[in-house]
Amino acid sequence: MMNPAPLSGLYAPSLALVTDLYQLTMAYGYWQQGMQDREAVFHLYFRKMPFKGGYAVAAGLALAVDWLENLQFTDEDLAYLGSLQGRKGEPMFPAAFLDYLRQLRFSCDVEAIAEGSVVFGNEPLLRVRGPLLQAQLLETALLTIINFQTLIATKAARIREATGPTDQVLEFGLRRAQGFDGGLGASRAAYLGGADATSNVLAGQRYGIPVRGTHAHSWVQAFGDERAAFAAYAQAFPDDSVFLVDTYDTLEGVRLAISVARDMRARGHELGGIRLDSGDLAYLSREARAVLDEAGFTQTRIVASNDLEENVITSLKQQGARIDTWGVGTQLVTAYDQPALGGVYKLAALRKADDSGWDFTIKLSEQAAKTSIPGILQVRRYLNEYGRPRADMLYNTAADLPAHTTIVDPADATRRLPIRPETAYRELLQPVFSRGQRVGQLPTLAESRAHAQREVQGLDPSIRRFLNPHIYPVGLEAGLHEYRTQLILERRPVRGA
Ligand SMILES: Nc1ncnc2c1ncn2[C@@H]1O[C@H](COP(=O)(O)OP(=O)(O)OP(=O)(O)O)[C@@H](O)[C@H]1O
Ligand SMILES: O=P(O)(O)OC[C@H]1O[C@H](OP(=O)(O)OP(=O)(O)O)[C@H](O)[C@@H]1O
Numbered sequence: 001m002m003n004p005a006p007l008s009g010l011y012a013p014s015l016a017l018v019t020d021l022y023q024l025t026m027a028y029g030y031w032q033q034g035m036q037d038r039e040a041v042f043h044l045y046f047r048k049m050p051f052k053g054g055y056a057v058a059a060g061l062a063l064a065v066d067w068l069e070n071l072q073f074t075d076e077d078l079a080y081l082g083s084l085q086g087r088k089g090e091p092m093f094p095a096a097f098l099d100y101l102r103q104l105r106f107s108c109d110v111e112a113i114a115e116g117s118v119v120f121g122n123e124p125l126l127r128v129r130g131p132l133l134q135a136q137l138l139e140t141a142l143l144t145i146i147n148f149q150t151l152i153a154t155k156a157a158r159i160r161e162a163t164g165p166t167d168q169v170l171e172f173g174l175r176r177a178q179g180f181d182g183g184l185g186a187s188r189a190a191y192l193g194g195a196d197a198t199s200n201v202l203a204g205q206r207y208g209i210p211v212r213g214t215h216a217h218s219w220v221q222a223f224g225d226e227r228a229a230f231a232a233y234a235q236a237f238p239d240d241s242v243f244l245v246d247t248y249d250t251l252e253g254v255r256l257a258i259s260v261a262r263d264m265r266a267r268g269h270e271l272g273g274i275r276l277d278s279g280d281l282a283y284l285s286r287e288a289r290a291v292l293d294e295a296g297f298t299q300t301r302i303v304a305s306n307d308l309e310e311n312v313i314t315s316l317k318q319q320g321a322r323i324d325t326w327g328v329g330t331q332l333v334t335a336y337d338q339p340a341l342g343g344v345y346k347l348a349a350l351r352k353a354d355d356s357g358w359d360f361t362i363k364l365s366e367q368a369a370k371t372s373i374p375g376i377l378q379v380r381r382y383l384n385e386y387g388r389p390r391a392d393m394l395y396n397t398a399a400d401l402p403a404h405t406t407i408v409d410p411a412d413a414t415r416r417l418p419i420r421p422e423t424a425y426r427e428l429l430q431p432v433f434s435r436g437q438r439v440g441q442l443p444t445l446a447e448s449r450a451h452a453q454r455e456v457q458g459l460d461p462s463i464r465r466f467l468n469p470h471i472y473p474v475g476l477e478a479g480l481h482e483y484r485t486q487l488i489l490e491r492r493p494v495r496g497a
């Protein structure tokens with residue numbers, strides 16, 4: 001089926017108010033202090049791997065780019081901000097500041113990891129460098145977009161891992177999604193992460209995702225008689241019919257589907273498939289396959305749905321289920337077992353007030369893993385002799401990199417991985433905006449999807465497994481590790497015994 005070109009400009013006109021109030025109060029404060037143009041560097045990253053998995057799939061960059069390109073405060077936005085009042089009834093933001101916001105145009109540098117890339121905890125997916133006020137203002141929207149997209153793309157990749165590469169995965173989640181926007185975003189991310197199609201028609205129009213579907217139980221109920229319902233559906237879609245066979249008795253439903261399929265075949269049409277939506281899907285699919293094959297319908301597909309997710313799919317496969325198309329809704333679009341990715345956006349460097357260099361900043365935490373990483377970071381992915389990811393190193397691009405680098409595990413500094421100088425690598429953060437202007441072309445959604453599949457398949461199976469996956473090594477370049485340790489020691493209050 002040909003798909004029309006996707007619409008662009010999802011976030012036009014500007015959605016500048018997709019932010020938390022505190023971003024705007026800080027912006028006002030920076031402007032008042034004359035700090036608005038101090039150059040700053042922020043990193044967006046998550047710490048804990050979603051779904052206790054071994055990898056995540058980066059997603060959302062194209063949406064973030066769309067939002068950034070359209071970013072400006074409209075007259076309506078400014079009128080609303082002008083109407084906000086403080087506790088004593090005074091305007092929260094003075095007119096001069098609103099005028100400043102009116103002329104504000106996005107002018108940051110953005111580097112990002114391509115959508116569909118496999119990523120791990122602590123790695124900046126995005127690096128923003130630019131005027132402090134602006135770079136700070138982007139935090140909430142960037143996190144909203146990247147957190148959700150990455151979460152759902154990762155869930156979809158896991159479901160794809162369970163089904164294997166040749167089965168079909170249909171995303172059926174819209175009705176159970178967190179609202180229209182949640183459903184639309186989830187359909188995009190699910191496709192990027194490995195789903196083949198969606199039932200969500202708006203996502204088909206917006207993003208060019210193939211749309212697919214079967215029919216509901218209500219269709220059968222409306223006819224009362226299953227055979228009549230199937231025949232009527234076949235009349236409407238003689239070459240695109242999938243019959244839902246479990247409204248009354250599943251195996252009887254399969255026999256009726258075959259009876260209608262024979263009539264269809266006599267008229268030169270083939271039944272596309274049947275759908276199972278309840279009961280023991282392993283048993284019923286095996287039985288259905290046997291009956292279909294026996295009747296000569298070996299190409300008729302078996303679609304299954306009913307609260308499916310990667311563990312159930314894995315179990316069904318192990319039980320010899322003969323399902324070749326998986327309809328997955330609730331568990332995928334809501335990321336049911338982990339409904340949020342905890343990505344953060346942290347300030348890592350600030351130009352000195354006298355412009356004589358950088359101050360690298362750090363946020364301390366009781367938990368060592370939560371202490372931020374200072375610097376202007378790049379992620380270098382070292383590859384093994386087969387071109388597969390071996391280990392990732394975060395390093396500060398503003399410091400010299402020695403010829404012989406060593407990766408230090410920030411959770412346990414005694415764990416070190418020396419890197420031979422000839423080891424092949426890729427730099428994952430690539431320019432997307434330079435001073436607010438786009439750099440290069442973004443891949444299409446279908447290209448990012450293909451990239452995701454190559455990336456996940458390029459990982460060692462020990463990292464891809466669901467149960468206690470092997471932890472992929474991600475560490476700090478030794479010099480950066482030492483510098484960070486020194487900053488922590490300088491900042492941490494010393495308490496005597
Ligand atoms: N053979 C199986 N092994 C493991 N899990 C299965 C198997 N068959 C179905 N499931 C899953 O078990 C869960 C519950 O299935 P069950 O048949 O009880 O569904 P249900 O929704 O309660 O049934 P119904 O739709 O008839 O009310 C679903 O997530 C389903 O995908
Ligand atoms: O189970 P999920 O993974 O969320 O997949 C979507 C579900 O939505 C439909 O059920 P619903 O009962 O809403 O309608 P139906 O009459 O079409 O089955 C469909 O039959 C699936 O079971």
Ligand SMILES: O=C(O)c1cccnc1
Nearest residue numbers: 172199212213214215327
């Ligand atoms: O087309 C289907 O079979 C479908 C669509 C949405 C939800 N459940 C099933």
